[in-house]
Amino acid sequence: MENLIRSFLIPKQKILLINNGKTKYYAVSIPAKFNDFLPNGVYYARVLTNDKVYEVGFRKIWARGTRKILVLPKALSNIWDELIRNNERVSIILEKL
Numbered sequence: 001m002e003n004l005i006r007s008f009l010i011p012k013q014k015i016l017l018i019n020n021g022k023t024k025y026y027a028v029s030i031p032a033k034f035n036d037f038l039p040n041g042v043y044y045a046r047v048l049t050n051d052k053v054y055e056v057g058f059r060k061i062w063a064r065g066t067r068k069i070l071v072l073p074k075a076l077s078n079i080w081d082e083l084i085r086n087n088e089r090v091s092i093i094l095e096k097l
Contacts, residue, residue, distance in 0.1 A: 010034060010092040015072065015080050026072040026080040028092055030061070038068060043094040045070060050088070054079065061094075070094070 013028045028047075030038060040061050047054040054076065061068050070092060072080055083090060 030068040046093040048091040
């Protein structure tokens with residue numbers, strides 16, 4: 001079954017600004033209910049807002065404790081900052097390669 005599912009829609013997630021002291025990065029936490037279906041690895045990712053689709057390209061899913069996260073590109077930090085400021089939730093489309 002793992003080979004049949006190639007695309008995932010993860011709805012209504014907040015963008016997180018994670019600051020570990022030395023570096024800050026933007027990420028989306030993936031709900032635990034997707035853990036069994038999303039192995040760590042590289043996916044093609046799109047971020048959907050109410051009115052736009054951002055092609056963020058090839059991104060790696062990382063395990064962070066018991067959760068998985070998708071790190072977003074810093075090149076779009078002005079967009080991520082605005083979405084965080086407006087408390088807007090986004091949906092993520094992930095396609096396994």
